[in-house]
Amino acid sequence: xxxxxxxxxxxxxxxxxxxxxxxxxxxxxxxxxxxxxxxxxxxxxxxxxxxxxxxxxxxxxxxxxxxxxxxxxxxxxxxxxxxxxxxxxxxxxxxxxxxxxxxxxxxxxxxxxxxxxxxxxxxxxxxxxxxxxxxxxxxxxxxxxxxxxxxxxxxxxxxxxxxxxxxxxxxxxxxxxxxxxxxxxxxxxxxxxxxxxxxxxxxxxxxxxxxxxxxxxxxxxxxxxxxxxxxxxxxxxxxxxxxxxxxxxx
Amino acid sequence: xxxxxxxxxxxxxxxxxxxxxxxxxxxxxxxxxxxxxxxxxxxxxxxxxxxxxxxxxxxxxxxxxxxxxxxxxxxxxxxxxxxxxxxxxxxxxxxxxxxxxxxxxxxxxxxxxxxxxxxxxxxxxxxxxxxxxxxxxxxxxxxxxxxxxxxxxxxxxxxxxxxxxxxxxxxxxxxxxxxxxxxxxxxxxxxxxxxxxxxxxxxxxxxxxxxxxxxxxxxxxxxxxxxxxxxxxxx
Numbered sequence: 001x002x003x004x005x006x007x008x009x010x011x012x013x014x015x016x017x018x019x020x021x022x023x024x025x026x027x028x029x030x031x032x033x034x035x036x037x038x039x040x041x042x043x044x045x046x047x048x049x050x051x052x053x054x055x056x057x058x059x060x061x062x063x064x065x066x067x068x069x070x071x072x073x074x075x076x077x078x079x080x081x082x083x084x085x086x087x088x089x090x091x092x093x094x095x096x097x098x099x100x101x102x103x104x105x106x107x108x109x110x111x112x113x114x115x116x117x118x119x120x121x122x123x124x125x126x127x128x129x130x131x132x133x134x135x136x137x138x139x140x141x142x143x144x145x146x147x148x149x150x151x152x153x154x155x156x157x158x159x160x161x162x163x164x165x166x167x168x169x170x171x172x173x174x175x176x177x178x179x180x181x182x183x184x185x186x187x188x189x190x191x192x193x194x195x196x197x198x199x200x201x202x203x204x205x206x207x208x209x210x211x212x213x214x215x216x217x218x219x220x221x222x223x224x225x226x227x228x229x230x231x232x233x234x235x236x237x238x239x240x241x242x243x244x245x246x247x248x249x250x
Numbered sequence: 251x252x253x254x255x256x257x258x259x260x261x262x263x264x265x266x267x268x269x270x271x272x273x274x275x276x277x278x279x280x281x282x283x284x285x286x287x288x289x290x291x292x293x294x295x296x297x298x299x300x301x302x303x304x305x306x307x308x309x310x311x312x313x314x315x316x317x318x319x320x321x322x323x324x325x326x327x328x329x330x331x332x333x334x335x336x337x338x339x340x341x342x343x344x345x346x347x348x349x350x351x352x353x354x355x356x357x358x359x360x361x362x363x364x365x366x367x368x369x370x371x372x373x374x375x376x377x378x379x380x381x382x383x384x385x386x387x388x389x390x391x392x393x394x395x396x397x398x399x400x401x402x403x404x405x406x407x408x409x410x411x412x413x414x415x416x417x418x419x420x421x422x423x424x425x426x427x428x429x430x431x432x433x434x435x436x437x438x439x440x441x442x443x444x445x446x447x448x449x450x451x452x453x454x455x456x457x458x459x460x461x462x463x464x465x466x467x468x469x470x471x472x473x474x475x476x477x478x479x480x481x482x483x484x485x
Contacts, residue, residue, distance in 0.1 A: 045285035161314035210439035
């Protein structure tokens with residue numbers, strides 16, 4: 001409620017000190033603690049210049065805005081920037097569909113602290129390459145890629161199915177692939193056996209993976225995001241890639 | 251310009267009551283309508299913003315299952331993985347003038363069933379059968395019937411094949427012959443921005459649909475997971 005002076009100074013007579021002090025006390029109280037956002041502020045009077053300036057946090061590569069946080073990164077396909085995955089940890093069961101071992105991929109993993117409940121929009125794009133597979137029969141083994149995250153001190157990975165995507169082993173494709181893996185060539189089971197050049201096959205498998213996901217109503221706390229790979233090859237990697245996370249406080 | 255004025259008195263002046271009252275009255279007047287003139291720049295922090303929905307608002311549709319929707323239509327149809335749920339996001343709001351609507355969309359193409367993949371600029375039957383396309387359609391009304399506009403179309407091909415009229419999958423045995431590598435289990439992703447130029451409160455945005463079509467009805471486009479995310483960037 002707006003300030004209202006408790007005492008009106010009369011035009012004549014002796015000035016009462018308490019009148020002045022009373023008005024000042026009321027004024028101090030109003031300015032210091034009683035300005036009310038819903039009644040004292042005008043409507044439709046503020047512009048974007050009144051919003052707090054964005055604040056860049058170089059250590060975490062985050063930009064904090066009033067509306068939320070923006071973070072991310074991108075790299076080109078330099079060898080030192082690649083995010084590799086491998087499957088040596090389950091080598092005996094390299095291609096097992098029932099034993100997923102999820103590997104976090106470098107440079108796709110921001111940690112975000114949410115001050116309040118928020119919606120999170122993540123967009124991702126990458127070139128994926130599955131290069132070496134010597135354990136099992138050659139045949140475009142499917143490495144699954146997914147976004148997942150942990151919250152606070154809980155190490156349980158929460159996978160986001162909206163982001164499910166695949167990276168296929170690059171190999172000579174003259175026969176149908178082994179059973180048990182996702183077939184990138186559809187119902188025919190194999191690419192042409194009559195005249196496809198290897199470069200065409202490689203280019204067909206080395207695809208750009210892209211997705212956007214939305215996570216609604218995330219509770220305040222610490223979140224660790226990453227793109228994970230369930231590797232079915234001994235060497236695969238993301239080359240050029242971009243990862244962007246936008247927090248919208250609700 | 252000061253909002254609260256203070257009278258300058260000198261020794262020996264006799265102030266009037268009105269003069270002494272004035273600073274308090276000015277405060278009373280100004281405090282009833284605090285605006286950008288009597289607040290500091292950058293003062294609004296997240297703690298000051300109404301909760302929820304004072305800033306950007308998000309609307310979304312998410313299907314993250316494995317059930318494929320088979321598209322064989324040569325005109326755009328709305329994707330529907332599990333009947334009766336279309337891939338659509340409900341908006342139901344009236345935008346202000348020049349308000350921005352941003353849309354992000356992605357999904358996964360599964361094992362499409364491809365019969366013919368002619369890939370040339372020639373007229374059918376040797377036309378562009380290798381292609382399929384997506385469209386984001388915005389439905390709205392201006393107080394009358396629902397109208398539909400396209401926010402954008404995005405085309406993809408079933409195979410890696412480059413041009414030529416003689417390179418295609420044969421219809422006789424369904425196997426690839428002298429063609430590119432079939433592409434399946436790949437993601438699609440696109441985004442669009444739409445600015446509403448009309449008067450505030452005049453138009454109502456109803457929904458956005460994700461639609462798809464093939465260029466040849468003998469080809470089947472299979473789509474599994476997909477999502478639509480719309481961000482209403484409020485003024």
